[in-house]
Amino acid sequence: TDTHLARTLEVARxxxxxxxxxTETLCSYICSAANxxxxxxxxxxxxxQELGEPIGALDGATYFAFPSLERLATMRKEHFxxxxxxxxxxxxxxxxxxxxxxxxxxxxxxxxxxxEAREALAGMRWVGLKIADCVCLxxxxxxxxxxxxxxxxxxxKRIFRSEIRTRSLTPATYRLIDRLFSERYGRWAGWAxxxxxxxxxxxxxxxxxxxxxxxx
DNA sequence: CGTAGACCTGAATA
DNA sequence: TTATTCAGGTCTA
Numbered sequence: 001t002d003t004h005l006a007r008t009l010e011v012a013r014x015x016x017x018x019x020x021x022x023t024e025t026l027c028s029y030i031c032s033a034a035n036x037x038x039x040x041x042x043x044x045x046x047x048x049q050e051l052g053e054p055i056g057a058l059d060g061a062t063y064f065a066f067p068s069l070e071r072l073a074t075m076r077k078e079h080f081x082x083x084x085x086x087x088x089x090x091x092x093x094x095x096x097x098x099x100x101x102x103x104x105x106x107x108x109x110x111x112x113x114x115x116e117a118r119e120a121l122a123g124m125r126w127v128g129l130k131i132a133d134c135v136c137l138x139x140x141x142x143x144x145x146x147x148x149x150x151x152x153x154x155x156x157k158r159i160f161r162s163e164i165r166t167r168s169l170t171p172a173t174y175r176l177i178d179r180l181f182s183e184r185y186g187r188w189a190g191w192a193x194x195x196x197x198x199x200x201x202x203x204x205x206x207x208x209x210x211x212x213x214x215x216x
Numbered sequence: 217c218g219t220a221g222a223c224c225t226g227a228a229t230a
Numbered sequence: 231t232t233a234t235t236c237a238g239g240t241c242t243a
Binding site: 126169 | 239240241
Binding site for chain 1: 222
């Protein structure tokens, strides 16, 4: 058994990996670059209200769907500012336009290998390995995808210290860690990542600077 | 191939 | 109170 994973299973019992719509998942993660989770959800909420179609009302409140690609493609500077997305707003608009110009065959990417799907997605502007992996794991059912964000990177540096030779998370190092995770967690690597991510966010978020906290 | 900086913005920290 | 850092990356020089 793996002690790291075992401990996180205790902390986040009941956590699940979702099956979301590919387009919405991709667009949402475009908004996540160097951003905080709170601001991301606030921005997505703003976009739905400003550019999305109303889908129902309850107790006097109206609910909106995530905007269509066509609407996202029309975003203007005011949307970038009011949403709080900043430079990510322009990325989002560009990705929407790319998706319209060259629509991915999601079903093909779903049945393709994780590596094939990831490389195809990472071929788009503003879509790197991390965001591509998020789409693979959360929307395309590739359970072996391991999105390596800043949190997982911090953990990986400790878990695989002797194997890592770069100071920053380069594409080559990203692929190396991906391989190491796969070897350790096999087909459940994606789930392992999800648990490790939440474990770190909940128990280590601030205790990091200044000293090596105990843990995985 | 690896390392810095840039890129919006505001809450948190110094 | 004002200044610097940082947040679920990616791109460029």
